[in-house]
Amino acid sequence: MRVGAQICGVWLVAVSSVVAAEPVLKRSDVVFMYQAGRPTYEAYGATVLAWGGKPTPQAKADAAEAGVRFFGSVGMVTEFGRYHDRFPQTYEQGLCRDVDGQPVKVPWLTDHQHQGVPFWWCCTQQPQFRQYLRERVIETVRAGADGVHVDDHLGTSGGLWLGICFCDPCVAGFRTHLKSRSADELKQWGIARPDEFNYRDVLRQWQTAGGAAKKRSVQQHPLWSQWCLYQGRTAAAFMRELRELAATTAGRTVPIGANAGLLWPRHLADYQALDLFSAETDHHAAGRRFTDQPLVAYRLAEAVQRPYAATASGGDWAFAKEHQLPGLVRGWVALSYAAGQNFMAPHRQWCYTPEKGTHWYQGPAEKFAPLYRFVRANARWFDGYATYADVAVVLPHRSFVNNPRRWFDLCNQLAAANVSYRLLLAGDELVDHPLTAEALHACPVLLIPERGEFLPADRQLVEMRAGDQQVYAAASEVLANVKPAVQTQADGLVP
Numbered sequence: 487m488r489v490g491a492q493i494c495g496v497w498l499v500a501v502s503s504v505v506a507a508e509p510v511l512k513r514s515d516v517v518f519m520y521q522a523g524r525p526t527y528e529a530y531g532a533t534v535l536a537w538g539g540k541p542t543p544q545a546k547a548d549a550a551e552a553g554v555r556f557f558g559s560v561g562m563v564t565e566f567g568r569y570h571d572r573f574p575q576t577y578e579q580g581l582c583r584d585v586d587g588q589p590v591k592v593p594w595l596t597d598h599q600h601q602g603v604p605f606w607w608c609c610t611q612q613p614q615f616r617q618y619l620r621e622r623v624i625e626t627v628r629a630g631a632d633g634v635h636v637d638d639h640l641g642t643s644g645g646l647w648l649g650i651c652f653c654d655p656c657v658a659g660f661r662t663h664l665k666s667r668s669a670d671e672l673k674q675w676g677i678a679r680p681d682e683f684n685y686r687d688v689l690r691q692w693q694t695a696g697g698a699a700k701k702r703s704v705q706q707h708p709l710w711s712q713w714c715l716y717q718g719r720t721a722a723a724f725m726r727e728l729r730e731l732a733a734t735t736a737g738r739t740v741p742i743g744a745n746a747g748l749l750w751p752r753h754l755a756d757y758q759a760l761d762l763f764s765a766e767t768d769h770h771a772a773g774r775r776f777t778d779q780p781l782v783a784y785r786l787a788e789a790v791q792r793p794y795a796a797t798a799s800g801g802d803w804a805f806a807k808e809h810q811l812p813g814l815v816r817g818w819v820a821l822s823y824a825a826g827q828n829f830m831a832p833h834r835q836w837c838y839t840p841e842k843g844t845h846w847y848q849g850p851a852e853k854f855a856p857l858y859r860f861v862r863a864n865a866r867w868f869d870g871y872a873t874y875a876d877v878a879v880v881l882p883h884r885s886f887v888n889n890p891r892r893w894f895d896l897c898n899q900l901a902a903a904n905v906s907y908r909l910l911l912a913g914d915e916l917v918d919h920p921l922t923a924e925a926l927h928a929c930p931v932l933l934i935p936e937r938g939e940f941l942p943a944d945r946q947l948v949e950m951r952a953g954d955q956q957v958y959a960a961a962s963e964v965l966a967n968v969k970p971a972v973q974t975q976a977d978g979l980v981p
């Protein structure tokens with residue numbers, strides 16, 4: 487047994503384990519977000535460029551000479567200017583529409599314009615915008631990218647919280663979804679003719695019927711959860727299509743990464759089309775102390791057997807820059823590697839606040855680069871290991887979507903007590919990830935706090951668990967009965 491590091495009062499422990507397939511990221515990889523020059527790559531010991539932008543010949547050469555694999559970037563929400571240049575006369579065809587037919591600005595790009603036009607959110611169900619994205623994938627692969635990173639990978643379904651999108655293709659696609667539902671469900675929803683159903687009209691009538699005093703939000707409508715399921719599945723299908731397009735273009739498998747921040751609900755929707763997550767993750771910098779919350783994202787990625795290259799959120803970086811907190815950032819790096827994942831080298835980071843908009847943080851290399859060089863110099867301490875779990879937490883995805891906070895609190899409670907946990911993800915209608923008997927039986931201690939949200943096959947497996955396993959229903963029971971393999975009460979640094 488080897489001990490990782492104590493971060494945030496948590497011992498992260500790894501035991502020897504053989505990984506079946508070569509992962510796209512190794513635990514000892516040093517991942518850059520954005521392009522840099524060869525000296526900078528070498529200062530950090532970079533091995534992968536995850537959000538590489540356009541693979542120009544110079545950028546490709548710089549990366550290749552430093553031994554860096556290059557993921558070119560394609561953005562589903564951030565490339566409005568480029569999309570406008572591609573379709574200057576007809577760009578409006580591709581815009582998302584709210585229930586009133588109005589376009590919607592990208593909330594974190596409200597300070598951006600292109601030729602006087604705001605950065606509108608575009609719809610990944612619109613044929614013209616799909617054409618744009620397909621062209622972008624093809625040109626990125628043809629330019630020599632080793633892999634493709636997709637930013638805002640959920641496309642339209644990433645904006646459900648904004649009440650989008652009710653353009654004609656989105657409304658038409660929902661009819662197909664409804665036709666796949668059972669007669670009982672349709673009856674329950676009062677839908678006699680799913681092939682004629684217009685959800686946009688239904689919502690408008692429903693809002694009008696609710697009175698003008700306080701307009702009901704579309705998210706309150708009884709069919710909204712079906713709408714979310716439909717939009718999420720559609721996004722996943724499009725990602726599968728883009729993945730195949732990249733492979734066909736290159737004549738080989740092209741690894742696909744995505745900005746899938748797993749602490750946000752539904753970002754696992756397309757995990758099967760992805761090889762890695764390289765994602766923004768809230769680190770709650772404003773608290774000025776370490777948080778265990780990113781560990782939940784790391785464990786979720788592990789649960790679906792994909793690596794997670796993290797960065798902090800734009801708000802986190804803005805705070806770290808304004809208050810000059812490199813020590814906090816170093817802790818984020820250490821937590822990530824101790825958890826078996828890869829915090830991306832913070833040499834140049836996107837910052838965002840509503841007041842300042844987009845700005846940038848140039849991380850002090852003398853503070854950060856030594857950590858990454860340590861990882862490279864000691865790769866054998868990272869590669870080929872798996873999480874040792876004192877307890878396996880069985881997590882139904884539907885329950886996570888309904889109430890992420892409940893699961894954050896539970897996991898953080900375990901982490902704060904030095905209890906190392908693994909997440910066993912039970913899928914639902916959106917995320918295809920059945921539990922396995924092997925995973926359930928691998929850990930002698932199970933925490934199953936929610937039994938009402940399993941699919942039938944998973945529920946049956948959970949009930950058939952091994953007889954000698956300890957099973958608890960609450961984190962407090964685990965804390966009272968399970969002694970962690972490794973524990974420390976020390977508040978300070980561990981030598």
Ligand SMILES: [Zn+2]
Binds near residue numbers: 581612651652653
């Ligand atoms: Zn749409």
